[in-house]
Amino acid sequence: MDKVLIIDGDRCTGCKVCELICSMHKTGEYNTQQSCIRVLRNMELDVSVPAISTACDNCGKCVDWCFEKAIRFVSYPEAAILRKQAKIGCFPAPFVSYG
């Protein structure tokens, strides 16, 4: 966890290829529920926000396969500067599971 995943919510299309490639390389099968990266969504209003678990080892497979180049890993200092510059706008909240 020495890198930070930077996401571009305007580019992510919610295809879940990141979840597929991650789960295969971590578990030996395609299982989006076993992936270290998950796309949180509000499908009706087209919000897709990738989120990662603390188990992520920064292997970069998800970045390598993202067709839209919506995600990338950067160092913490780079991430800090990006965070200072970037605005997180207002948008409909994505859903998470309950219970």
Next chain:
Amino acid sequence: MFGWMGKVLRVDLSSGHTNAELTPREMAHRYVGGRGFTARYVYDEVKPGTDAMGPGNKLIFAPGPACGTLVPSSQRWTVGAKSPITGFIGDANCGGSFGVGMKQAGYDVLIIEGKAERPVYLFIDGDTVELRDASHLWGKKTAETVRELKREAGDPDLHIVSIGPAGENLVKFATIQDDERTAGRTGMGTVMGSKNLKAITVRGKAGVKVADVRGVEKVSRQIHDNWRANERGIKALHDYGSGTETGLIYNKLGVLTTRNFREGVFPAYDGIPERLRRDFWLKHRSCFSCPVSCAHVFIVPGGPYAGTFGDGLYAPSYHYTARLGSDDVELMCKMTNLSDQYGVDECELAGVIGWLMECYEYGIITAADLGGIPLPWGEAEGTLQILDMIVYRKGIGDVLAEGVKRAAEIMGRGEQYAMHVKGLSLDARDPRGSKGWALGYAVASRGADHCRHIVPDFMSGRSPEMTWLRTEFPWFKGLDRLSEENKGKFYKWFEDVRAFQHALEVCLFGFESKDRVWTEVLADMFTSVTGVKMTPGDVIAMGERINNLERAFNMREGLTRKDDTLPARFLKEGMTEGESKGQVVDLDTMLDDYYDARGWDRTNGFPGEKKLEELGLGEVADELKNLGLLK
């Protein structure tokens, strides 16, 4: 097995009994999945003469072996049954995520039998299968239903299909809605409604194993690279989606359905795609595993329907504009939203309303017939009122809900303007300026349909130039949309490829390849996922088996060559203006060529015993002989 999950779930709504069976290995190897499975189960289990709206009809859901894997756009699924609108085999193919949910729950096929006494929904969580009361959902539109079911389960990732009020009210062209997409054609939502089944929710914890991970990654990467290289196609799909940009080409070539196929040019259409892109669309949205992301969510920014939102503007971009003589983009969006929420097939609905509008112009049908509603071309308020009357079967809506063919028959008027084949309304491309599509509409097993072939008889903006065409078809003289020559052979090949795609359940244009023959790409996908060796020739053989089996089902229901036809307008009335001016369809020439290519009898359009046995369908030939349909 790799790819397949190994189980078939059978649910009898009459008794409440559920049962998991093993997926037969031979079935998997011979029919692949998806439409291959639905065709085989419907042929085997829905006997000749079954009432499509009765408990004897069966509703079969099936994803493909690649569904839930990295293979691009492999998330599609098919739902099949006997169609209540055509009386022949019915099925609808859909994107979204329901198929992924079925795979994660461990199932390759879901068979719904019988009829529930009162409204229910089916809850599937892996091995837990329950029929639950749906009285609180009955009457709700599809988005409300989905929100409620997700809230009850506390799970935003629950995979759901549902019907809207149209399915409940047995409108003959009702759809089944996935979360994001629609299984639109042939009234599969009507069958679901006739069984009192409001929705199905599915989830599970299983993963999908594949035989050759590197092979899957290689072929998937190839497809991603194809798309990156095809800048024109990517731009067209990203900027304009799967429909509207194609509509510009249709308009230019004079084949854009205009005023119920009376004309083929609608000048006002040309401003619509850019206006949609600029003012209505959000960013791109993908189906599961697909890099193409041709779907867009639209939001109406102002006017009387401000705040209306929805997605998927392939069909409506033509059907709710030019076909109805309208350039009202806001109305198109409102109609799209309502169609999805009510659960009605946009293509059939436009077929009904376009027919009404043409009859209205000629005075064949008047405002008095329509409960006082005037219905000139482009009429907004009247169109919305008619939609409401159809969905709730109010007044004349009760007749119109039967679909354009039956409505014209019941009213005994304007039958010559009812544009359908086998009872199913046509898609947007006028067949007079696209002879390959003309043949496709005429012979497709589920009625006037373009997805059974999408034969490229001219290039749309999104397709890559296919350099392999001349190698695969040495006799082929190039893409000439106005020629009937060799279209039967060409069409047969594409129809078989598309059947295989529908069985593997990969999107019809998600995988297109510039320099590799499509069958090679598909064979690689199948083999790397399942570990079962397949050649490009096998792809055609599998597709051919499915097409012949569907033909056999339709033969049992009384189909003959006379049903493989087109509305007389396309055979007799030349196009009035534009780049296809004067064109009519010489269908008989193409039909003979097609039957010859298929090895079918020219006189009745039947496959013979030899052809069926060659495809491993000897038992089907025996049954057809017993029924006196084959000598």
